[in-house]
């Protein structure tokens with residue numbers, strides 16, 4: 355059994371990988387995200403941004419900075435729903 | 446050993462949980478199909494809860510390592526419950542009410558979620574598979590081949606069976622939109638409506654009550670909405686920009702234009718980051734409590750870690766059926782396809798427990814995402830160890846027309862304190878609407 359600690363479940367990013375990013379000098383959420391790909395999955399960071407922030411607070415002893423903008427959608431949305439919003443034209 | 450349904454007769458008759466289960470006694474038993482097997486379910490309950498009640502822990506496989514995944518939060522926050530439903534991929538089973546005749550398929554697994562041969566990816570990359578910095582860390586043709594293979598077989602679902610037609614989104618305009626129908630959201634919407642402004646209250650849940658819906662020791666009635674409030678349940682806010690908010694209601698888009706937007710989105714729960722935290726059978730205490738309120742016990746041998754409100758409610762409702770470790774922390778979960786135990790630590794002591802459900806009431810955190818999207822400034826709170834939208838005494842944020850209220854702002858408090866906060870914010874919204 356491989357005992358991975360999942361920091362980001364959607365993208366299978368482990369705690370190990372994030373620690374590696376920290377060791378490589380990435381000490382803010384945005385660059386850890388770019389380095390590991392965490393937070394880019396299906397949940398858009400609802401679980402992992404916080405896990406990463408708490409880890410950073412612990413490791414650096416500083417308050418983590420403003421998180422990456424929480425991108426819409428909050429939950430997966432069928433493309434058809436977005437298309438159904440239409441533009442300015444009458445539908 | 447597996448999760449299963451319990452009956453009111455299994456419980457002390459004078460308990461709040463027994464009364465809740467009797468009060469909500471299922472009226473419509475239906476059958477859904479899960480990977481070819483019939484599953485007994487109750488119409489209207491969350492599909493993920495029905496699948497748990499049938500003893501199914503594993504619903505899918507993770508994208509990269511094909512690790513088994515199952516429901517963990519039952520709140521739309523993890524990735525554990527994605528299924529292919531009636532030919533449509535990536536449907537969140539925990540946010541989907543059961544209907545008779547649903548056809549549910551595991552996705553992202555070969556051949557099934559329970560037995561997935563691509564799990565070898567996990568063993569092949571014991572530390573991690575770093576596809577971002579691949580060539581730096583891994584050499585060897587075999588590794589490269591394996592990565593290509595793993596990545597190709599990974600991903601989320603496959604395309605829908607048929608092209609669906611979507612009706613044009615509904616357009617709604619109101620003075621105020623309140624997102625979240627827990628204690629604070631309802632009180633806030635009531636205050637705004639009583640002041641004469643038009644207000645739409647929305648919640649992704651099947652009714653009002655928020656956190657209280659998931660407390661098995663709470664069988665009191667929820668405070669009702671003022672008749673002047675328009676409420677929509679099963680309607681989740683998924684995006685917000687300027688004065689427009691997109692709701693997903695019964696699979697259809699609703700675009701709401703509101704002069705004031707109030708976020709009463711409460712808190713999220715998580716289990717924490719420890720080895721094997723993603724194994725099926727690891728649940729947040731709230732998920733376990735939520736399932737229990739639907740009459741589903743998430744395991745035969747349940748260990749509850751932590752001393753938060755949901756852990757305490759579970760222990761109060763289930764008594765000796767659960768083992769409670771209030772002061773412990775999880776060192777690691779044990780088990781491969783499903784949890785079969787855990788190593789716990791408290792102070793200098795470390796010990797192992799056996800269980801088939803590891804239930805954790807960890808630190809909660811503010812569900813700040815929508816308020817942040819709306820324009821509110823979001824800051825780190827050292828006390829709560831999470832991001833919280835900044836607000837003044839009434840809950841107004843730095844962004845005009847955007848407000849936050851209730852547990853989102855303060856963390857968990859008693860329901861009446863949350864209701865008072867909601868009413869305070871509602872009064873402020875009214876004043877601002879009149880002033881603008």
Ligand code: FES
Nearest residue numbers: 519521523526539
């Ligand atoms: S998202 Fe459904 S169980 Fe977590």
